[in-house]
Amino acid sequence: MKRRDLIKLLATGAVMPAASQAMSGMGPMMMGGPGGMMGARMHRTALTPVSGQPLPIPPLYEGDMKAGVRHYRLTIGEAELPLFADAITESWAVQVPGTALPFLGPTLVLNRGEQVALSWRNHLDTATTMHGHGMHVPGEADGGPHQLILPGMDWTARYRVEQPACANWYHPHRMGMTAEHVYRGLAGLLLIRDGSEEALNLPRTYGVDDIPLVVQDRVFDAAGQIHYRPTMHDVRRGWFGDVLLTNGAVSPVFTARAGLLRLRLLNGSNSEIWRFTLDDGSVMQVIAGDNGLIDRPMPVRSVMLSPGERAEVVLDLNGRAGQRLRLRVEGLIAGLRKDALRIEVGKRPAPVSQLPSSLTAPDPVPAPLAELPRRHFTLGGMMNLTINGASMDMDVINERVPQGRWEVWQVRNEGMGMMRMMGMHHNFHVHGGSFRLLARNGKAHFAPHERGLKDTVHLAPGDEATLLVRFRHAAPDSSPFMYHCHFLEHEDAGMMGQFTVA
Ligand code: C2O
Numbered sequence: 211m212k213r214r215d216l217i218k219l220l221a222t223g224a225v226m227p228a229a230s231q232a233m234s235g236m237g238p239m240m241m242g243g244p245g246g247m248m249g250a251r252m253h254r255t256a257l258t259p260v261s262g263q264p265l266p267i268p269p270l271y272e273g274d275m276k277a278g279v280r281h282y283r284l285t286i287g288e289a290e291l292p293l294f295a296d297a298i299t300e301s302w303a304v305q306v307p308g309t310a311l312p313f314l315g316p317t318l319v320l321n322r323g324e325q326v327a328l329s330w331r332n333h334l335d336t337a338t339t340m341h342g343h344g345m346h347v348p349g350e351a352d353g354g355p356h357q358l359i360l361p362g363m364d365w366t367a368r369y370r371v372e373q374p375a376c377a378n379w380y381h382p383h384r385m386g387m388t389a390e391h392v393y394r395g396l397a398g399l400l401l402i403r404d405g406s407e408e409a410l411n412l413p414r415t416y417g418v419d420d421i422p423l424v425v426q427d428r429v430f431d432a433a434g435q436i437h438y439r440p441t442m443h444d445v446r447r448g449w450f451g452d453v454l455l456t457n458g459a460v461s462p463v464f465t466a467r468a469g470l471l472r473l474r475l476l477n478g479s480n481s482e483i484w485r486f487t488l489d490d491g492s493v494m495q496v497i498a499g500d501n502g503l504i505d506r507p508m509p510v511r512s513v514m515l516s517p518g519e520r521a522e523v524v525l526d527l528n529g530r531a532g533q534r535l536r537l538r539v540e541g542l543i544a545g546l547r548k549d550a551l552r553i554e555v556g557k558r559p560a561p562v563s564q565l566p567s568s569l570t571a572p573d574p575v576p577a578p579l580a581e582l583p584r585r586h587f588t589l590g591g592m593m594n595l596t597i598n599g600a601s602m603d604m605d606v607i608n609e610r611v612p613q614g615r616w617e618v619w620q621v622r623n624e625g626m627g628m629m630r631m632m633g634m635h636h637n638f639h640v641h642g643g644s645f646r647l648l649a650r651n652g653k654a655h656f657a658p659h660e661r662g663l664k665d666t667v668h669l670a671p672g673d674e675a676t677l678l679v680r681f682r683h684a685a686p687d688s689s690p691f692m693y694h695c696h697f698l699e700h701e702d703a704g705m706m707g708q709f710t711v712a
């Protein structure tokens with residue numbers, strides 16, 4: 211196998227019988243390794259963070275039902291993160307009034323079919339926005355760069371929840387400031403529940419056998435404060451830190467039940483691509499990707515997620531009472547290797563001990579695909595970071611998409627010709643709906659978590675993805691949807707465009 215092909219195989223995260231052994235023997239040199247294969251700079255923290263604390267589980271927030279509408283009241287403000295022995299780290303967090311989270315925000319529970327009103331009050335002294343990543347909602351409720359929340363003001367997203375059960379997430383989306391606002395701690399999960407997912411015997415007792423894991427790298431200055439100051443070089447290559455946070459804690463410990471454990475993984479990093487593995491080499495069953503369950507559980511030894519992507523995996527801890535295992539991550543670009551979670555298996559039995567053999571019936575793909583209208587998107591740029599040669603301009607609508615029409619979107623990471631090994635990784639995220647990945651480089655070459663509905667797809671240098679899209683919700687000129695690279699430094703530098711749906 212050629213080195214280039216091997217890298218591509220690794221990048222898809224797929225475990226194929228013949229490849230799995232080659233993958234487990236793969237050292238950091240192939241993966242980028244410490245110091246990075248692409249000129250990535252990992253910034254270093256001088257202080258030693260406290261590690262090994264119990265895993266913080268973001269509290270569930272189910273809102274309050276009033277006159278047929280479920281209301282959620284949230285604030286965006288400053289917080290304090292106790293991460294170092296002799297320093298308090300100033301952070302930002304989303305709070306439910308009456309709670310005091312140190313970082314990130316509560317897990318919002320949304321029920322399919324319900325009308326909701328999510329109210330956000332901005333207590334920061336700077337404007338921000340709050341976007342529902344992966345949500346199928348009208349443009350006005352999207353929380354993108356056009357729905358600014360000024361300091362002291364409120365903004366409310368009203369919509370009906372109309373998509374399958376999944377773990378989406380919320381985060382700010384202010385033009386040019388997304389990376390920093392997320393970096394300071396603004397993010398949380400949006401858990402959508404529905405009847406068909408609930409009819410399956412899956413682990414879903416939140417905090418017991420169903421836990422969210424938001425994985426993010428960070429760097430802190432000598433005073434223990436969050437440090438975010440990318441140079442032009444960092445904007446292109448990404449901003450990488452040496453401290454790995456899982457739900458805001460370093461190498462936290464979770465005591466699991468003996469049975470099945472469902473992990474909802476979110477790559478919440480700005481620019482690192484994480485490969486998740488178990489330290490004992492055991493298999494994980496992938497059950498879901500970005501926007502819902504896949505067709506059936508698929509065994510893997512690793513899961514690779516680019517920024518913004520999610521995957522749900524189930525670990526089989528039956529008969530493992532008293533044992534310990536570690537969920538490890540390795541950064542594909544800057545090469546950080548850490549324990550994302552230490553799991554200690556207790557004696558109590560878990561609610562669920564066996565996975566169903568099938569999960570969902572995949573939606574039928576409209577045929578013939580060759581006749582669907584096509585759009586092309588090329589991510590690249592020499593001096594600037596662009597899509598189809600243009601940098602994001604809030605006053606320009608780049609695409610106009612008819613509502614409800616199936617289309618094929620070809621998205622290409624232009625790489626760098628012969629020197630494609632030196633190219634940059636990107637991904638492509640769309641607002642307002644989901645897509646189905648039909649092919650990567652013309653082949654049905656993708657990882658198990660990419661089998662279901664998605665909103666973000668990874669593009670290694672030179673890769674081209676073929677996406678089947680359809681947008682059911684309207685977005686007018688005044689509140690268009692975005693498509694962009696979710697490497698947040700790239701997004702902020704202009705690798706983004708806007709589209710209307712009408
Ligand atoms: Cu996760 Cu446009 O965003």
Ligand code: CU
Binds near residue numbers: 341342343639640
């Ligand atoms: Cu989004």
Ligand code: CU
Binds near residue numbers: 635637
């Ligand atoms: Cu990018």
